[in-house]
Amino acid sequence: MQRPFIHPSIADVRLENVLYALADPARLAIVRTLANGGCPMNCSTAAPAQLPKSTQSHHYQVLREAGLITSERRGTEVVNVLRRSDIDQRFPGLLTAVLSSSS
Amino acid sequence: MQRPFIHPSIADVRLENVLYALADPARLAIVRTLANGGCPMNCSTAAPAQLPKSTQSHHYQVLREAGLITSERRGTEVVNVLRRSDIDQRFPGLLTAVLSSSS
Numbered sequence: 145m146q147r148p149f150i151h152p153s154i155a156d157v158r159l160e161n162v163l164y165a166l167a168d169p170a171r172l173a174i175v176r177t178l179a180n181g182g183c184p185m186n187c188s189t190a191a192p193a194q195l196p197k198s199t200q201s202h203h204y205q206v207l208r209e210a211g212l213i214t215s216e217r218r219g220t221e222v223v224n225v226l227r228r229s230d231i232d233q234r235f236p237g238l239l240t241a242v243l244s245s246s247s
Numbered sequence: 248m249q250r251p252f253i254h255p256s257i258a259d260v261r262l263e264n265v266l267y268a269l270a271d272p273a274r275l276a277i278v279r280t281l282a283n284g285g286c287p288m289n290c291s292t293a294a295p296a297q298l299p300k301s302t303q304s305h306h307y308q309v310l311r312e313a314g315l316i317t318s319e320r321r322g323t324e325v326v327n328v329l330r331r332s333d334i335d336q337r338f339p340g341l342l343t344a345v346l347s348s349s350s
Contacts, residue, residue: 159348163267163345164266166266167264167270169263172262236344237340237344240340241338241339241340241343242341244339244340245337
């Protein structure tokens with residue numbers, strides 16, 4: 145049996161963890177894809193495809209534990225969703241500023 | 248003779264490095280202090296005072312190399328200044344969002 149995903153409540157989400165999670169090009173790419181609705185069917189494929197599956201899973205885990213995404217198993221896939229309204233409420237303007245910044 | 252401080256030009260400042268630099272409570276505290284003008288005489292004392300000097304120096308180095316601050320030697324002190332307008336120009340809204348977020 146697989147372990148359930150654990151998501152922090154929004155009150156427990158810490159700015160440092162969010163910034164750390166976003167401070168990686170692959171994770172930032174995932175967040176951009178999720179924010180842009182780049183995976184309408186599901187978001188198990190938002191990570192850069194050239195990355196090994198284990199690396200992709202690690203990046204999703206960091207994002208999940210930071211409070212940036214939720215993950216849900218559906219059959220053999222994992223559907224990831226950006227917690228946009230949660231993060232916007234907790235850290236107003238942060239995601240918008242990050243996502244509109246071209247690096 | 249001491250090595251000169253090296254500051255990236257604003258065009259070379261990368262979002263990932265800025266986010267990584269800010270993703271540490273001590274460095275965030277430094278940036279907050281600098282942003283709030285908490286060191287009017289000089290900003291060699293913006294870091295949390297309980298940190299060892301070597302740790303403080305490391306944090307300033309990370310901030311400097313990320314492009315968030317400039318450092319300048321004046322006698323035996325180092326004066327650090329937040330590159331607020333540079334960062335605001337390159338990543339509009341980012342510092343404001345980070346600094347206004349209570350963690």
